[in-house]
Amino acid sequence: MIIDCHGHYTTAPKSLEAFRQKQIDGLKDTKLSPAKNSLQISDDQIREGIEGAQLRIQRERGTDLTIFSPRAGGMAHHIGNAKTSALWTDICNELIHRVCTLYPQNFIGVCQLPQSPGVRPDNCIAELERCVNEYGFIGCNLNPDPSGGYWTDPPLTDKWWYPLYEKMVELDVPAMVHVSSSCNPAFHFTGAHYINGDTTAFMQFITSNLFKDFPTLRFVIPHGGGAVPYHWGRYRGLAQDMGKPTLQEHLLGNVYFDTCVYHQAGIDLLTRVIPADNILFASEIVGAVKGIDPETGYYYDDTRRYLDAVTTLSAADKEKIFNGNVRKVYPRLAKRG
Ligand SMILES: [Zn+2]
Numbered sequence: 001m002i003i004d005c006h007g008h009y010t011t012a013p014k015s016l017e018a019f020r021q022k023q024i025d026g027l028k029d030t031k032l033s034p035a036k037n038s039l040q041i042s043d044d045q046i047r048e049g050i051e052g053a054q055l056r057i058q059r060e061r062g063t064d065l066t067i068f069s070p071r072a073g074g075m076a077h078h079i080g081n082a083k084t085s086a087l088w089t090d091i092c093n094e095l096i097h098r099v100c101t102l103y104p105q106n107f108i109g110v111c112q113l114p115q116s117p118g119v120r121p122d123n124c125i126a127e128l129e130r131c132v133n134e135y136g137f138i139g140c141n142l143n144p145d146p147s148g149g150y151w152t153d154p155p156l157t158d159k160w161w162y163p164l165y166e167k168m169v170e171l172d173v174p175a176m177v178h179v180s181s182s183c184n185p186a187f188h189f190t191g192a193h194y195i196n197g198d199t200t201a202f203m204q205f206i207t208s209n210l211f212k213d214f215p216t217l218r219f220v221i222p223h224g225g226g227a228v229p230y231h232w233g234r235y236r237g238l239a240q241d242m243g244k245p246t247l248q249e250h251l252l253g254n255v256y257f258d259t260c261v262y263h264q265a266g267i268d269l270l271t272r273v274i275p276a277d278n279i280l281f282a283s284e285i286v287g288a289v290k291g292i293d294p295e296t297g298y299y300y301d302d303t304r305r306y307l308d309a310v311t312t313l314s315a316a317d318k319e320k321i322f323n324g325n326v327r328k329v330y331p332r333l334a335k336r337g
Contacts, residue, residue, distance in 0.1 A: 002304065003326040003333075004058075006176065006222055006258050006282035007066035007107075009096060011049035013041050016095070020074070023088060027080050036087060046098055053286045055106060061304050066285070067330065069110040069141050070096055073189055075180035078148035082116040082123055089114040089127055097135040108336060109137040110176065113164075117147040121164040128164070132171050138332040140168070142175035142219075144201050149184030149193055156201055157208030165214050174218035174329050176258075177201040190288055198226025202255065206239050206247070211254045218254055218329050220280060224261035229273040248275070256329055258282035259321070262289055262300035264309060271310050276317035280325050281307065 019039040026033030054066065070092035077085055089112050096109045111131035113124040124140075131137040142164075145151050154160040156177070168175060179197035180189075187193040198221045211217060221228070228235060236247055244250050258280050261267050271279065283303045293300050307313075307321060327333050 001065065002063040002281065002322045004063050004066045004283050004285070005220065005280045005326050005330070006260060006284045007054060007068045008071045008284065008287070009049075009068060009092075009099060010071050010287040011053045012071070012095060013045040013049060015039060015041060015045075016091070017074075019091070020088065023084060024079060027084065036091065039091060041095065041098075043098070043102060046095070046102060050099060050103065055103065057285050058106060061283075061302060063281075063283075063304060065105070066107050067110050067138065067326070068096055068099060068107040069176075070112045072112075072141065072178050073181040075112045075115075075141070075143060076148065077115040077143055077146035077180060078117055078183055080116075082114065082119045085116045086114040086123075086127070093127070093131050093135070093137075096137075097131075100135070104336075108333065109135055110139040110141060111135075111137050112141050113143070115143050115146040117152055119146075121161050124164055125167045128167055128171065128173070132173055132332070136332075136336070137173075138330045138336075139173045139220075140175050141178040143180055144177055144197055144204075145179050145193075147183075148180060149182035149187045151200075155204040155208075157204050157210045162213070165217050169214055169216055172216075172331050174220055174256075176220040176222055178222055194223055195226045198223050199228055200226075202226065202228045202235070202251075203238075205251050205255060206235060206244065207242065211251065215253070218256065220256045220258055220329060222258045222260055222282065222284070224259060224266060224270050225257040225274070229257070229270045232273045252278050256280050256325065258284075259303050259307060260284040260288065260301075261303070261306070263293070264296075264306050267303070267306035268310060268312070271307075271313055271321075276313060276320050277325060279321045280329060281322045 022034040093111045100107045100109045114127050144156050182189040182193035256278050260282050283301050289300045
């Protein structure tokens with residue numbers, strides 16, 4: 001069985017975006033604010049979006065199950081206030097639940113959180129509990145920068161975040177560290193802000209003793225860990241200079257990397273540098289990078305192909321990356337049966 005730990009609902013009906021636009025318009029004129037029940041999406045509309053995209057790609061590439069979350073760029077926690085974020089998050093998570101209910105063999109949910117810049121993450125606890133306990137979700141996406149490119153909130157290692165971590169530990173769910181869209185024109189969102197977010201989170205973890213405080217807390221750093229594997233020597237050296245333990249001891253019991261790296265040399269490097277126990281298969285279908293690589297003739301995001309072609313991993317290690325490690329990081333997956 002092949003589990004893809006990173007897929008987003010990028011093919012929701014257009015009425016979802018229209019609702020969001022009304023919500024944004026309502027920030028200027030509250031008379032325009034839409035009621036939640038003004039958004040009506042049928043099961044057939046959901047099927048239409050999923051079957052021609054995520055489900056078709058799963059079948060074509062021979063993957064079985066996708067850990068599925070709302071569109072990451074759409075989270076946009078910087079828009080409006082905590083109330084804006086709460087309603088939007090409620091709607092987006094409910095749609096993920098509906099996809100997972102329609103296709104229980106193919107998708108299992110991970111929630112977005114109702115974060116808002118400057119608002120304590122304690123406000124995310126109720127939504128996380130609701131999604132795990134009522135919807136059967138198995139994790140969350142945590143935005144390390146709810147301001148959308150200005151980094152105005154404390155680092156992930158600050159006690160600011162601890163109440164949310166306590167709940168994650170209690171529920172035994174991991175977080176994927178995942179930024180959203182960038183409203184800072186200096187940072188392209190998927191090309192710069194995403195990779196910066198991944199790299200920044202890892203460096204924050206190095207400087208802290210977060211995992212002494214939370215020995216069972218788990219994070220997945222997506223997009224192959226940003227710049228981390230490529231600069232592993234720098235990070236090892238920085239940790240050494242700071243008098244920290246080796247990265248293996250310091251972080252690798254708690255931090256995992258996915259395989260959303262869209263070329264063979266990148267996957268070769270990732271799998272040589274990062275221990276197989278810390279790598280989780282993922283593709284981030286559909287839409288992070290949409291095209292076909294003219295050098296190979298295959299889609300950039302067809303990450304299974306790169307892993308299959310890695311020659312330096314044993315079959316047992318590949319099995320861990322495709323399946324076993326995901327089950328270890330997301331233990332609630334086992335409850336799915
Ligand atoms: Zn993503």
